[in-house]
Amino acid sequence: MIKTRTRNHALSKAAASLCLVIGALASTAAWAQLPPAQTQNGVEYVSGGIGKEESDAFKAAQSQYPLALTFASQAQGSPAVAYAGNVQVVVRDEHDANVLNVTSPGPLFLARLSPGKYKVFATYEGETQSKQITIASEGSVDIRFLWKRPASGAD
Numbered sequence: 001m002i003k004t005r006t007r008n009h010a011l012s013k014a015a016a017s018l019c020l021v022i023g024a025l026a027s028t029a030a031w032a033q034l035p036p037a038q039t040q041n042g043v044e045y046v047s048g049g050i051g052k053e054e055s056d057a058f059k060a061a062q063s064q065y066p067l068a069l070t071f072a073s074q075a076q077g078s079p080a081v082a083y084a085g086n087v088q089v090v091v092r093d094e095h096d097a098n099v100l101n102v103t104s105p106g107p108l109f110l111a112r113l114s115p116g117k118y119k120v121f122a123t124y125e126g127e128t129q130s131k132q133i134t135i136a137s138e139g140s141v142d143i144r145f146l147w148k149r150p151a152s153g154a155d
Contacts, residue, residue: 034048049107071085083107086104117132
């Protein structure tokens with residue numbers, strides 16, 4: 001009886017260890033799916049989010065970046081929202097100097113901005129939207145841009 005309890009206890013410990021290893025590997029796999037980071041004017045950024053794995057990786061990494069942008073479009077009269085890509089992103093500091101001016105190929109965009117006040121411009125299919133933001137020394141600012149589109153078949 002004591003031998004059986006000892007063996008069951010050892011098996012339980014092994015199973016718990018295996019679960020921890022699997023969890024760690026799954027977490028590492030999500031991070032591995034982020035596209036390579038790029039830098040412009042000393043600001044590191046990453047863009048993408050195409051496909052579930054890459055989208056999940058962006059969501060997991062979001063807290064590590066002070067700025068997170070999401071781009072989407074919606075046809076008028078439709079409840080469906082679709083991710084938008086090929087968005088021109090311009091970030092200007094409080095002195096109106098360009099900090100970033102890049103095209104985001106995917107619907108998700110993360111940037112390591114220094115603390116301060118900025119204006120973010122996002123242009124999709126010729127329509128520009130802008131938002132004022134303040135980046136604090138801790139945390140992440142999550143901004144979503146949504147473009148309304150004419151209903152399908154509209155002239």
